[in-house]
Amino acid sequence: MELFDLALIWAFIIGFGVIMYVLMDGFDLGVGILFPFAPSEQDRDTMMNSVAPVWDGNETWLVLGGAGLLAAFPMVYSIILPALYIGVFLLLAGLIFRGVAFEFRFKARSSRYLWNWSFAGGSTVAAFAQGAVVGAYIQGFETANGVYVGGALDWLTPFTVLTGLGMLAGYALLGSTWLIMKTEGRLQEWAYRLTTPLLAAVLVIFGIISVWTPFVDDMVRERWFSNLTVIWILPALTLLCAFQIWRSVRNRFEGMPFVATMGLFITTYLGLIVSRWPYVVPPNYTLWDASSAYESQLFLLLGLLFVIPIVLAYTAWTYWVFRGKVRAGEGYH
């Protein structure tokens, strides 16, 4: 009866949703992180205008991922959310504050500075929390009988603080290269100048994480160092992307820095996946252990196969409509 390995299909869907979310919400969170440091208030308007039309669609992937996780891999949902209890709260609070800032900042006059803080603070907290989630995932979770048995702040370790900072730097890099692509003049020049130091910060933090990770977990060390495998191509590609960012910024290319930064994120993400595959709740449970019932996965898959192409088409259409440079004083009201 079970024609397909639905768990595998679902793992692919959720995995795809996660990277879509990271790339797309990543640059608009990055713009929020860089927000307080912008040269002027007018530049802040331009920065916000550059992401205002698309950020909400970007967060669709988060909601879809959360609901899909409950439906397809309930064990992941019911172990990781309790384990990251405080972190999840911070993430949601951050996203709420920055979300409403988009709406109200454009309508506000004298209270505008409050919404500036709401936007920047919310973005920074949400980005850090997401990085800490990644770190916690690499660390693994203390479980027994399919239930989380660790403490409230087990996820908060020097390692996860570092991954949190790494995500902050990474998203800021996505944000600055996005601004290079979408703006011009003084703001673009500012973004160019920012990109190289941000890239350096990302490389240093990602480097430390890469060296540290095998010490955090035996399985990861085994996978990378037991013998020289094909997966070493991923970090090589990551470095190639980093080089490409550096070179294209030096040559003042406009689109390439952003594209190369996305490449850097994708290769790092794939590196993370191969480190842990097929464990979705490390160190104990694989994606097959964590799956819901076959008929439940099938019931939702039918609807989702129909909706994902539409979400993608809608997303592409939105980006097409708002293509090109954002200029000061134009756009969103």
Next chain:
Amino acid sequence: MELDPLMLSRIQFAFVVSFHAIFPVFTIGLASYIAVLEGLAFKTKNPVWEKLSGFWTKVFAVVFGMGVVSGIVMSFQFGTNWSNFSQATANFLGPVLSYEVITAFFLEAAFLGVLLFGRNKVPPGVHLFAAIMVATGTFISSFWILAANSWMHTPAGIELRDGVFHVVSWSQALFNPSFPYRFAHMALASFLTGGFVVAGVSAWYLLRGREVEANRKALSMCLWLLLFIAPAQLVVGDFHGLNTLEHQPMKVAAMEGNWETSRNVPLLLFAIPDQANQTNHFEIGIPSLASFVLTHEWDGEVPGLNEVAVEEQPPVAIVFWSFRVMVGLGMLMILFALAGLFLRVKGRYFQNRWFLQGLRFMSITPFIAVLAGWFVTEVGRSPWLVYGMMTQAESVTPSLTGAMALFTLIGYVVVYGLVFSAGVYYLMRVLYVGLEDNDEEYDHEDDRPARPLSAAHVPFEIEPGKDAVNHAKPINQGGH
């Protein structure tokens, strides 16, 4: 005092879900009202309908936006605080809740955008179609949510294997025994909410002499609607109650404050339930009426709380009083609907200031009644979460400590307090600016469907000199 993670999680869920519920309950009713207005505008070509529709669409956009933001939190609550429940029920609830997300996405992506921003960009027929689809979409959304909730009250179509629910029949699970009653009761509640809010706001504009023609039409429509649905809700509520009596007798016993199974049970108008001593104080009741309402016989037997152990009883006082608040407000609504008819026959309901003032204050009552109703049904299910199969204590996240739960409870109260004060304040601004607002000067090209608030172009602060035009008697709007 030991912090109890179970109790704190229950309070937290009650807080976030109550906060969330008030938004959709209003938008579901309002969406249908907008669709009707659009239909009238399409058919009669009378610009008044279009003006009303345009204004209420703006209000819809703001409230819908707040509903979406508060809804995101809900989708994570199940995992953070009720992980055992999530793990056990995911086979059913996971797909059902995901389908709700998919519905909501379609609603936003395809039709809400056309409704909010397309008036001058698409043909009138297409705009009307979008309005109807948005109204339909809100019902499909509530279908999934209420199916999930009803299943927790009257589980069906499932099998419990090794502590995990497996679906054996999707249709039985979705259309479980309490679902039709809950859905009808909730749909009418949404219409009542939409009706009383529109009536109250129109009455307020009429009192201030603003846009008299349009607001009279709106008020008249609402009063006709309320005349039918306010009494209809009483009937549907009665059927829902009988369904509850069949499936969850202890909830009904708590609603009636009936401690011992007996005949000729009085309908209590007032009492102070005392759970410790399993009795009521200061009872005032109408003899045998509860028996008659529940069994349709004066000496019918009504189940009492003594049928189960004390620790399996729901908290009686909350259920008992929430039920009275809900029914009392329902009666008040019927009274207002009838008063409207009475004044209409006499031809002076637009002039009667007392009536208009009363309607103004009535606009808040459906929200209180809806929350009270949910308190009855949710608290009345205690100690069960999936009725008869899984208790609240079994469902809570095992690793959760009282301190953690308290931290996030305070956190959510603070975040919601800040964010939604801003939202409600802004809604008041939209209402204050009113139908006269002319936003033609704005460039609409960046307005986006999934960002519904962008449909309202009202500035956040009051701008002196610009805004208070032709408002004869400005009253304090809070904050300024």
